[in-house]
């Protein structure tokens with residue numbers, strides 16, 4: 001019965017217009033299954049067996065990607081409930097547990113973010129220890145480092161959004177470092193080197209590196225808006241594009257590395 | 261959550277009071293400040309690298325893991341302060357990271373040991389012997405599917421069991437003490453003990469990033485590409501793991517678990533006393549240079565010169581030598597071969613990153629031994645190093 005039904009579905013015009021290959025049972029159809037799917041075809045068609053062994057990759061790159069997707073989905077759901085203005089932000093976060101069905105959205109998003117930091121570090125450690133940054137993969141290692149920075153910035157900008165004591169003071173500690181940037185930070189070395197003319201400094205508390213980050217001299221309402229936009233739009237988009245490049249390059253560089 | 265269920269049931273304080281343990285706790289507290297524990301950790305790191313063929317044997321590694329887990333979690337039952345730190349929801353990831361690092365280092369060095377034994381015997385690597393290609397569908401796609409399901413389950417369980425913390429609403433007038441950056445930046449915050457923010461918060465992070473990106477171009481050793489080994493690239497692995505494990509992960513553990521109010525250091529079993537006063541002795545390199553008599557008890561004693569650059573001349577010369585003379589010195593001595601392989605330009609970019617990285621342990625050691633605060637102290641230019 002079931003087989004007949006399935007066979008019928010597979011023979012319809014709708015099905016065959018979506019899936020251009022038969023059931024992936026033999027070599028040809030299995031190759032087709034990967035090649036004709038836009039997501040799957042980020043993979044090569046065949047891989048070295050040792051490369052996908054769990055003890056070789058620790059699955060950490062894949063886990064990082066999984067967490068990126070989980071963060072994207074839970075993050076979009078969170079955006080339905082959260083308003084990035086200081087009058088509402090904290091209450092909206094409180095409401096998440098009380099009023100939203102299955103109130104673990106925020107937990108998933110927060111622990112997922114922590115987990116992603118850990119998995120990306122471990123992924124980097126595995127790539128390093130297998131020497132997989134060596135030719136021809138130097139460039140992809142570089143893409144990875146940028147992804148690492150983006151991931152940490154994503155976590156950092158997200159840290160502010162609950163607008164509780166932990167949030168603003170952690171961000172204050174972090175952004176205080178910006179004030180110390182050499183030349184471009186008010187409290188950094190040589191902050192008075194740049195000047196429009198004698199006596200009119202270019203770098204002031206209202207124009208230094210920390211101000212650029214916070215849109216103010218302290219962590220306040222404009223900083224919340226700035227971090228929100230960075231966190232929800234700018235950084236994820238850039239990270240998404242780079243992840244695509246990262247995956248594409250893995251393929252182009254000859255798949256997951258192995259002894260040559 | 262982790263308190264002792266038996267004592268709770270008996271209606272008693274959940275913490276086992278073992279007076280015999282007081283001495284042990286005191287001992288651990290006394291020896292855990294970085295000036296004592298970090299040299300010890302570095303020593304342990306070196307021993308682990310040297311003996312990787314031994315400790316990676318499953319029996320030994322498993323014993324080490326069990327001992328670590330028993331001590332690490334067991335201590336929660338017998339000490340309230342330690343329990344309070346470890347059970348904090350935001351600190352749970354640190355524990356996961358420590359276990360993750362340990363387990364993955366084991367798998368890496370175990371496979372390295374196996375490969376290295378084969379290389380020494382002139383045999384092919386483990387993977388070369390069994391290397392056949394498999395199709396992505398079904399082998400990889402199904403593995404990915406299983407991982408996806410498992411990872412989702414773990415994440416959901418974690419989220420259900422552990423509520424995300426939310427503190428009182430933001431109060432711009434009342435900073436908590438201690439104020440800590442997010443945990444993954446605490447290695448940098450810990451560096452603030454030794455360097456000013458422009459160094460710890462700007463220069464060092466930037467150089468970590470540029471160093472990482474440039475690393476594949478520094479390491480021209482063609483061996484060890486695509487398999488675990490230690491024998492074929494001991495220098496690269498030692499330096500990198502020293503940076504990652506000691507200067508990053510261990511400093512994060514210090515920052516999260518052991519830095520209390522006013523960023524004072526507290527042993528794992530110590531109470532975070534906000535009123536604790538730690539006497540600060542700030543000695544500059546210029547003080548040692550112009551006035552060793554007062555500080556060391558011998559030599560000369562001059563008043564500090566007025567001109568800031570003359571006053572700081574010792575620090576300026578020292579820093580310049582460290583950054584500009586040490587690399588060429590290395591190029592002519594111990595790193596001669598490396599310099600020839602890399603070419604001058606690459607070698608100096610690499611050496612520059614290396615000496616800046618080495619500045620952190622150097623500064624730590626001088627702080628502990630000589631209470632040195634700055635090499636260069638030029639408040640006139642906000643330039644303290």
Ligand code: HEM
Pocket residue numbers: 057059060061062064065068120123124127132133137140141142143144145147148151243246250255256257258
């Ligand atoms: C959002 C972050 C990242 C994602 C989603 C990601 C994902 C992946 C995946 C799925 C792989 C396949 C093999 C594996 O799982 O180990 C991979 C390989 C690789 N990754 Fe990443 N990665 C990320 C960040 C990084 C970082 C931080 C680095 C290094 C600094 C890096 C360097 C590499 C390199 C060089 C390879 C090729 C390794 C080989 O061929 O064996 N990636 N990445």
